[in-house]
Amino acid sequence: MSGSGRATAGGPALWLRISWHALRLTARVTLHHWPWLIVAPLASLVWTLLGGMLGGMGLAGGFLRGFLMAGLLSLVLFAARSIIEQRRMDADQLPRGMGAFFGDVMNVLFAFWIVSLVGSVVPGLVWAALFALGVLPVFEMVALAPVAGFGVFASAWSFVNRDGWPWMVGQLWATLLALGGMAAARALHGVTDALPLPDMAWRAVAMLVDALPTLGLFLAFLYRGVLFLTLDNVAPHARAGRFGGQR
Numbered sequence: 001m002s003g004s005g006r007a008t009a010g011g012p013a014l015w016l017r018i019s020w021h022a023l024r025l026t027a028r029v030t031l032h033h034w035p036w037l038i039v040a041p042l043a044s045l046v047w048t049l050l051g052g053m054l055g056g057m058g059l060a061g062g063f064l065r066g067f068l069m070a071g072l073l074s075l076v077l078f079a080a081r082s083i084i085e086q087r088r089m090d091a092d093q094l095p096r097g098m099g100a101f102f103g104d105v106m107n108v109l110f111a112f113w114i115v116s117l118v119g120s121v122v123p124g125l126v127w128a129a130l131f132a133l134g135v136l137p138v139f140e141m142v143a144l145a146p147v148a149g150f151g152v153f154a155s156a157w158s159f160v161n162r163d164g165w166p167w168m169v170g171q172l173w174a175t176l177l178a179l180g181g182m183a184a185a186r187a188l189h190g191v192t193d194a195l196p197l198p199d200m201a202w203r204a205v206a207m208l209v210d211a212l213p214t215l216g217l218f219l220a221f222l223y224r225g226v227l228f229l230t231l232d233n234v235a236p237h238a239r240a241g242r243f244g245g246q247r
Contacts, residue, residue: 015166017243022227023173029083030222036089039079040218043072044211066113070105071098076218077105077143084144084225104142107150108133136160137167139221140228163231170227174220181216185209 030037047069054065078097082089112129119125136156141147147155160167188209234242 012169014239014243015169018166018230018239019170019173019227021243022170022230023223025230026219026223026226029086029226030219032086033083033089036079036083037215037218039094040076040214041208041211043076044214045207047072048207048211066106066109070102070109073105073139074098074101076221077101077139080218080221080225081143083222084229101142104148104152105139108138108142108152111150111153135168135171137224137228140225144225144229145232159228159232163236166231167227170224174223174227177223178216178220181219182213185212185216188212 050068051065054061054068057064075094075097078093078100079089081087112133115129116126119129136153137159138152138156141152141156141159145152145155
C-alpha cells in the first residue's frame with residue numbers, strides 16, 4: 001500500500017472532506033454505469049431461488065450452496081470493480097465474473113465458517129466476526145487491491161490501523177446509502193402489495209421487490225470501494241493539501 005503516517009493526521013474536518021469527495025466520485029461513476037446496478041438484485045434473486053433449494057439437499061447441498069454464494073459474491077465484486085474503475089462491461093462477461101474472485105471469496109467464507117464453528121462454544125464470536133467483516137475492507141481488498149488468499153485479512157487490518165478514522169467517518173455515508181435503498185424497497189413493496197395481480201404474477205413481482213434492498217447495499221459497497229481507493233492511493237501527509245484540511 002502507498003502512504004505512511006498516522007490515521008489521525010488532519011482531524012475531523014479533513015476526514016469529512018475526504019468522505020464527501022468519495023461520495024461525489026461514487027455518484028459520478030455510478031451514473032456512468034447505472035444499468036449494472038441491477039447485478040446485485042439479480043444475484044440476490046438467484047440466491048433466493050436456488051439457495052433454499054440446495055439447502056434441503058443435505059451435506060452435498062450445503063457445499064453447493066457455499067459454491068453458489070461464492071460465485072454470486074464474486075459476480076457482485078466484479079460488477080463493482082468495473083463500475084468503480086470505469087471498465088467496459090458487457091452482458092457476456094457476467095459468467096466470467098462469477099469466477100473472477102471465486103477463490104478469494106471462498107477463503108473469506110471458509111474463514112467465517114471456522115469462526116462460526118468456534119462461535120458455537122464462544123458466545124458472541126459470530127456477531128463479532130460479522131461486525132469485523134462490516135468494518136474491515138476485506139471484500140474491497142479482494143476486488144480492488146493486489147492481495148490474494150488469506151492475506152486480505154492482514155492487509156485489511158493494516159489499512160484500518162493506518163486510516164481507521166477517515167474510513168469510519170465514511171461508513172456513515174455508506175450506512176445512509178444502504179438504509180436509503182432499503183427504505184425505498186420497503187416503500188415499493190407497499191405499492192406492489194396493493195396491485196390487483198394474479199397470485200403467480202404477484203409472487204413474481206414480490207420476489208423481485210424483495211431483492212431490491214441489495215441495491216442499497218451495492219451502492220454502499222461502491223462508495224466504500226471509492227473511499228478505499230482514495231485513502232489507499234493518497235499518502236496521509238499529502239491529504240491536507242489535496243482536500244483542503246489543516247496539516
